Amino acid sequence: DVVMTQSPLSLPVTLGQPASISCRSSQSLVYSDGNTYLNWFQQRPGRSPRRLIYKVSDRDSGVPDRFSGSGSDTDFTLKISRVEAEDVGVYYCMQGTHWPKTFGQGTKVEIK
Amino acid sequence: EVQLVESGGGLVQPGDSLRLSCAASGFSFSSRWMHWVRQVPGKGLVYIAHMSNDGGDTGYADSVKGRFTISRDNAKNTLYLQMNSLRAEDTAIYFCTTLEIRPSIEIWGQGTVVTVSS
Numbered sequence: 001d002v003v004m005t006q007s008p009l010s011l012p013v014t015l016g017q018p019a020s021i022s023c024r025s026s027q028s029l030v031y032s033d034g035n036t037y038l039n040w041f042q043q044r045p046g047r048s049p050r051r052l053i054y055k056v057s058d059r060d061s062g063v064p065d066r067f068s069g070s071g072s073d074t075d076f077t078l079k080i081s082r083v084e085a086e087d088v089g090v091y092y093c094m095q096g097t098h099w100p101k102t103f104g105q106g107t108k109v110e111i112k
Numbered sequence: 113e114v115q116l117v118e119s120g121g122g123l124v125q126p127g128d129s130l131r132l133s134c135a136a137s138g139f140s141f142s143s144r145w146m147h148w149v150r151q152v153p154g155k156g157l158v159y160i161a162h163m164s165n166d167g168g169d170t171g172y173a174d175s176v177k178g179r180f181t182i183s184r185d186n187a188k189n190t191l192y193l194q195m196n197s198l199r200a201e202d203t204a205i206y207f208c209t210t211l212e213i214r215p216s217i218e219i220w221g222q223g224t225v226v227t228v229s230s
Contacts, residue, residue, distance in 0.1 A: 037213040041157070048207060049157060051218040060218065092157055096213030099171055101147075103157045 002027050002095050006104035012112045019080040021107045023093035028073050030097070037096035040069055040078045043106075044089040052091075053078065085111060114138035114219055116208045121224030128198050128228070134191040134208030134221055142186035145169075147211040148193050150204040151223075158204075161193065162211070176202075198228045 003026040013019045029036045040053035051060050053069035056076060066081040080087055088111060093104040120132040134146070148160040161172045161182040170182055181194040191208055205223040212218045 039213060043157075048220040048222055049209075050220070051212070054213060054215065054218075058215065094157075094211075096211070100173055101159045101162075101211060101213075103159070106156045 001100060002029075002098045002102050004093055004095055004102050004104040006091075006093060006107050009105060009107055011107055011109045013080075013083045013109060014112050015085065016082050019083050019087075019109060021078045021091055021093075021109075023071075023076045023078070023104050025074045025076075025095055027098065029076075029095050030073060036072065038069075038071070038076050039094045039096060040067075041092045041094060041103075042087075042089050043092065044086075047089075049092065080109075083109070083111070114217065116219050116221035118206065118208050118221040118224035121206065121226045123227045123229065124198055125230050126199055126228055129194070129196045130198060130226060132193040132195065132206055132208075132224055132226075134193075136189045136191070136219075139217065139219065141189040141191075144210050144212075144216070146182075146184060146191045147209050148182060148191075149207045149209055149211065150202075151207065152204045157207075159211070160206070163191070195226070198226075200228050202226060203228050 005024045007022045036056050038056045041049040042052050043049045052063050057069040068079050070077050090106040090108050092106050117135045145164050147162045150160050163170050163182045179197045183192045207223045208221040210219045
């Protein structure tokens with residue numbers, strides 16, 4: 001299985017400041033169709049996960065533009081340009097290129 | 113309203129069986145691949161099983177292969193997970209989800225809690 005490794009696992013941030021989460025895969029996530037199937041999810045406390053980003057950098061409808069995804073091949077990043085109180089939660093990357101789909105361990109974002 | 117609603121969770125003993133259901137509404141269930149994902153409270157998300165829109169393609173995590181069976185009834189807009197020979201380590205919140213990798217709308221249920229304990 002493809003191993004997804006996130007860092008850091010805990011990220012205390014100041015309101016209004018940027019935040020960045022890294023996600024690395026043990027294999028290339030480029031699929032045979034040329035696409036890279038890397039998602040980012042947000043899970044707020046007590047809630048179900050919500051997809052923020054798909055195919056590395058495409059934002060889902062309704063996701064604030066302070067969230068952005070980037071990267072390629074095996075190295076990916078989720079950035080929050082200015083953290084707001086509602087961004088507190090755990091963020092997961094997930095690869096969908098190879099079966100089974102696999103998730104990173106999660107990064108807990110909290111306010112300092 | 114687009115939604116997935118899981119049911120069927122509960123407290124069971126090791127070795128018991130349980131069937132989870134996931135009722136879909138507000139979208140074209142029969143055209144979507146569906147997944148089960150579980151989460152031990154306070155821990156991460158883990159893929160458990162998937163089924164293609166027509167039921168012709170299925171897959172399982174190694175941890176549940178041979179014990180769990182995913183199925184669907186497109187006429188009833190419902191996804192199922194039959195769980196046999198349950199173990200303590202199967203204790204988790206079980207989510208039904210589209211787990212979409214393409215631009216199609218992504219949907220998660222609220223989860224149903226399964227507790228395996230003697």
